Amino acid sequence: MALDESDSVAADRTDDPADASRRRLLAGLLTAYTASLIPWALAQPAPHAERGAFTALSAILVGRQALDGAQATRLYDALAAGNARFPAEVQALLSLIGERHIDPRQLQGVLDGEHSPLAPLPRQIMSAWFLGVVGGGGDARCVAYETALNAVVVADVLKPPTYAYGAYGSWSAKPNA
């Protein structure tokens, strides 16, 4: 799947030749194991370690072939704003997965089984990417809707509610026919 054009915004920012530190690639943040989970992401820019770790962990959890860079920035900022420990927790979970070769399919079971303080983290990140929602209860905030991944991954068939599907009666046809 191709990168969204909004990635070009992030790319412009990170390709600034005057700032060598921004040229670091995500590959430098990963172990051999975590790199093997997201081979497509290795050449993605990692402007600094904390954001890079978030991109890498997001890629592992979300399991997509590409992530929107601008969206990643927005979600990271929102998640970090609500939890001062968020950057450290992201790095800790990424390291844990890398060191112990945890299969994403087993991840929640492992964290829950060990009563890990990191256990809520994957769901927080998934909620941000797939629902566009950060935080919980009365503190929940919507930071994305049409660009939340649960809209993006079905965009060939459905429009997000409130967006017109199409001309009157167009919904009578077989989907994807």
Next chain:
Amino acid sequence: MPAQQSADIVVIGAGIVGALAARRLAQQGASVLMLEAGPRLESARIVAAFRNSPLKGNWMAPYPPSPWAPHPIYVPRDNGYLKQAGPYPYPAEYIRAVGGTTWHWAAQAWRLVPNDVRIKSLYGVGVDWPLSYEELDPWYQEAEEILGVAGADNTGSPRQHPFPMAPVAEPWSMRRVRERLAPTYAVVANTVARNSRSYGGRPACVGNNSCQPICPVNAQYLGINAVEAAEAAGAKVVPNAVVYRIEHDAKGRIAAVRYYAPDKSEHRVTGTTFILAANGIESPKLLLLSASSKYPNGLANSSGAVGRHLMDHPSTSLTFYADEELWLGRGPQSPSSINTLRDGAFRAQHAPYRLDFTNISQVLNVTNDLIKEGVYGAEFEKQLRWRAARQINVKNVLEVLPNPDNRITLSTEKDAMGIPKPEAHYAIDDYTRRAAEVSKADFARIAALMGGTGLRYSAEGQFANNQHITGTLSMGSDPASSVVDAFGRTHDHENLFVCGTGVMPTAATMNSTLTAVALALRTAEHILPAKQAAAADGREAGRA
């Protein structure tokens, strides 16, 4: 001294029912003043509020209550407005705003079936209505022409004249359900106030699939359209006017109503005739609040029936995966149902019901499920698509019988304006529970016909509420057991009428809005008969 206003007709509540009564009376030349507790809303802001909401599954989220006119909110937490006395919770939802609760509805505009109004005579349960289906028919027709109702003739509700519009185009998902359930079940198009062509100056549906919480293009009729039509006919609307007392004179006629503005300044409105149309919870609340030395149990309450016989439509449901891709979410939210169980000899033993298929996009629910299950990696997207394509839900819509113990009373708690909050006393009896049990066999048969897997029945003994608040101001011929007569006039006060779903003596199995509108038009005719030519003009305006 409070500020004074006056009109021939004073209507309390600017929802779809009160506004269409107001419109008809204004068309006859009466001066009409509508008092609405809540604010005036803008459609575009509601759409934006939904898109920006973190609670996409909660359709009340785009309608935050105003401090001076609260309405119940339960998510993310109960705002404590509708107090619960039990034994079963009654978490009713409604909107206090100009336009009322039909800002968000599925636009279901159903007629009853003829036997619904005679269940005591025919089946020995509930009560009979003080009027026949045949008497309602022309008022249904007038209501359907104003709202712009699209429907088919195969739903069990007879009619003398055609629907204003053909049924709305059937979504692919519902076509497949209809084809696969035939001939065991007849799946038919729902009767809806949703345009299948341009009608009333509003466009045809374009499938936004957000009928609830808001139709962004106004292809479905909204209460605000009724308010605007009333204003066009000359009625005046005062928003943010929180009526807290209805006053009577020495003879028992209603003389005035008093309302607070948000700054709690007091206002008094006099009139000749008063129509209470503030919904099935707020209307009885106001009558009870208006108790006086002459009427110590509240106005219109010599029978003691005000607030009693609270009814709604509880639902149980089955969710499962069909064995083919249906992709719910294309087209309107609630297009099709099974209507063959709305009536029958079984009503002597258990409640009738309609079986309703949702066409609401399953993407949000499926995403929440997968996050809850802790699914990560490529499997998440794969599962999301598989489930969103196949997940389907069928629910029953069950009749509840009128029971005097199910009721709205005044709470000892008060809202921010110092007005007592409403309190719900509610239970679901065996008549309704037996029907829920019977319908489980229908659920299982439907799932089998759809090749269903992953069957998830709603929790045993748990009922979802459908927000069809009915029965708290029941009409009847006997002043000892009912609040209003067959024309909506209160038995106790010659110039006080009630319009709304509250006057329905039984709830039947159908969404109650169209019946309430039909009854309100009949009430308006009773108050001030239409000149023939004017009535015809009104119908033409509705068609335009």
